[in-house]
Amino acid sequence: MGVNGSQLNSKYDDQGYFVIRDYFNASEISALRKVVLKFHARWTQDNEKFYREEAFNSSLITGSQYLAFDDRVKLFNFISSKKIMNLVDSVIPENPVFMNTQLFFNPVNPQQKDFWHRDCQYDHDVEAQKKVIRETQVLHLRVPLFDELGMELVPGTHKRWDNEEEFNVRQEEAGRVSSESLSTGKAIRLAAGDVLVFSADMIHRGLYGLDRLALDILVFDSAADYIDYIDDDCLPEISMLDKIDDTRLFMNAMHLKSVA
């Protein structure tokens, strides 16, 4: 499926997200699922207590701990495939940088509720969060491997600060809790084959349920200072580079790290 980069850019700019239905075909998803399920089985086994008690995601999927050379190359080729790069380039036209990957699943613990947040709230106080949403750009590209309830987003909050309800709920102030519903939230159901691109710093939450297992690819704008989030072990090894069709995202990450 062709994409119109400038249309996607203006949707993202306006709303902070866009979704493309049936973007990947069944064989692309089944090849990706095979590799990711291998990671997930090994990761859950190795992190049994954490998985059982509190986890709702894992990260570092492209690292060397759970996947061998060939599977990692397959992941790197998916991440830098034309389909993914067309989306990345439409939002971050200059020097997009690979940050990490995360895998989102249902928590085993039924007490855990899906919760509203901006990703930046875990690293920054309120004043710094305001600056982050004005100045930097971290993209999540969510690729669901099974049909899922998807995500709930508050459109436009990649650029605007919270209203009172949003702030109190996500920060759990004034007696509110982060799992309450928000009147400004928009739920986006996702099926395997769809892709959702959204700003990590907009107000959002994953919706637990069905068989969710979603691969999120995180990419940032090289003007932003997120070098510390890049794990060397999650970048391709030198001997993998000639097996990867488009190395831009990874080379940009290596370059930033080398000059830091």
Ligand SMILES: O=C(O)CCC(=O)C(=O)O
């Ligand atoms: O799917 C989830 O559980 C949360 C997703 C999320 O917060 C994120 O991708 O930043």
